[in-house]
Amino acid sequence: MKLREFAKQLGLSPTTVSRALSGYPEVSEATRARVASEAMRLGYRPDINAVRLKTGRAGAIGVMMARSGEIHFAEFMSGMAQRLETADTDILITPITAHNDEDEMQAYRRLVESRRVDAVIIHSPRPKDPRIELLNSLGLPFLVHGRSETEHIHAWLDIDNENAVRRTTEHLIDLGHRRIAMINGLRGKTYSIHREQGFRIAHQERGLVADPNLMVCDKFSDESGFRHARSFLERANAPTAIVAGSTMTALGVYRAVRSLGMTVGQDVSVIAHDDVFPYLTAENMAPSLSTTRSSMRAAGTRCAELTLQLIAGRAVDEVHELWPVELILRESTAPPP
């Protein structure tokens, strides 16, 4: 059913119908009500592509998906979806298969030039992230989930990674631990850098020095948690506590500890950051895992909201949110033996 037809059935002009449906003020209340109810009854809905062509709005927010199916991705998206479903805005997934930066940049260009999206959200930025410069120069609104240290202006939402790990580490030191290891996220990402900073600062504050031999960077996975924890714990001067990058990593760490005949929360303390996944709960691990916590889903919802605001014209330099994280102590952290 097209506007033409529909308008004819109502005995009105397309103009008036269009105005009635888009809430313009100059159409009389009586007409608006009639149009609305008839649209519902006859199932008329504007062709989204015509609307987009005419208005220039794409009605979609782009999200770049890294090739390696990020474990965080589904939760974040689900959060976004929650906000967007009432905003008549779609989520457009654009795959990044590229292994080099240039390909990735090309993907952004394509997105912008073909007018597919009104804005994009990018994840896991690096301190100097070329994407930020590119998006700025392309003039496409964008929100960074995470932060960058580039001089180029950008809207962002991030969690306070530095403070999270700092409190985590302080807690371990205060329990009496002196040799603490950290299994960090991917090298080069801003969040990994911030976490490392938190780790160092906590040590310094207490008059200690973080041992570089006890710090590694890797992806968040069960496997990497296991491997690094084993490697740490088999050393002569093994750490008595381990800070893990994610609950998935912690899973591997637990396994490594057990595989060496030790017990988490007794021989070795473990603490991790928890992005709150419905299928893996820190509280249910054995022993229950102490964590810093910040919901990935909530971040998705808020990022969607902020992105809508950017599209609506909110100033980029107003949009900066740093979320604090909760510290939740459970059974996996205790004084060293």
Next chain:
Amino acid sequence: MKLREFAKQLGLSPTTVSRALSGYPEVSEATRARVASEAMRLGYRPDINAVRLKTGRAGAIGVMMARSGEIHFAEFMSGMAQRLETADTDILITPITAHNDEDEMQAYRRLVESRRVDAVIIHSPRPKDPRIELLNSLGLPFLVHGRSETEHIHAWLDIDNENAVRRTTEHLIDLGHRRIAMINGLRGKTYSIHREQGFRIAHQERGLVADPNLMVCDKFSDESGFRHARSFLERANAPTAIVAGSTMTALGVYRAVRSLGMTVGQDVSVIAHDDVFPYLTAENMAPSLSTTRSSMRAAGTRCAELTLQLIAGRAVDEVHELWPVELILRESTAPPP
């Protein structure tokens, strides 16, 4: 840059340029080459919304995302993306917040009537799934990931769940197990039903009867694996083997076994279905987990391909694929003590 302008710069008509870029045969090779290279140089790309309006193609495939961030989702999507990136087709995520069927149906209607997508993919169908009937009546091409038993025709790709669990169970019986428990997926989904069938058939074949008290349905999560395994193992007549619905479930099962002072692969055998996630590998669990395996990512890629074929007009009743699963025996299965 618009077609008008671009064509003028080339000294050609918009018609010819459009044809050159879309690969029509009637444009001379020389012109085509010139147009292509200039388009690259000047960065001309057709406005996607104009193209869509004119051609009536949406250039996107819709995927419905259930509210609960499915753990499988990211991998499947990532697989889809891999196929679609060269097809100039987007993936459109539509959130389903609805708790009732009617809302969900409404979401599909909206998708179709506003011409947002050329096809949709739906997941985890039930034996009589009303979505299938609706999509048929709306005339929108769709692919079911999984299968339904409805009389309504539908294209589908599924893994052979029945056979997977059947072989799994046969293996356990052949090892000597007589009391085998199964932690199945969500009740009412076709895949859960098929798995249950496989479980029963394996028993029957060997002259045994599956014990209904040892079969439960629940979501795939660490927590549910733990809870149900505990409950099974604490009974008077405890099972000696457990079939788990996913590696995540198996994780919880392992934990439950250990929490009771028992050992996986000795006191209790465990086997699961593995959808192959990069962050949780059956092989790396301790002890390594025996599984049936089928890559979720590969399914995504193939589903994208099949959906493109449906859009191109391939007959719906030709599109049925049943994927066999591999059975991989590792350390978690052994004869009963």
Next chain:
DNA sequence: GACGAAATTGAAATCGATTTCAACCCCAGT
């Protein structure tokens, strides 16, 4: 050199909405 077929190119209509600008109605104020 002329003719017709084949190969190229272009003008204009079209997709389905939004929005500008003009027209109309109705009534208050003079």
Next chain:
DNA sequence: ACTGGGGTTGAAATCGATTTCAATTTCGTC
């Protein structure tokens, strides 16, 4: 009775491409 203004409505232009149909060029053949 006439004017002006507010409140409603509509005709037509427009967004930026694709595609139909007609026009033009090129080329082989007689």
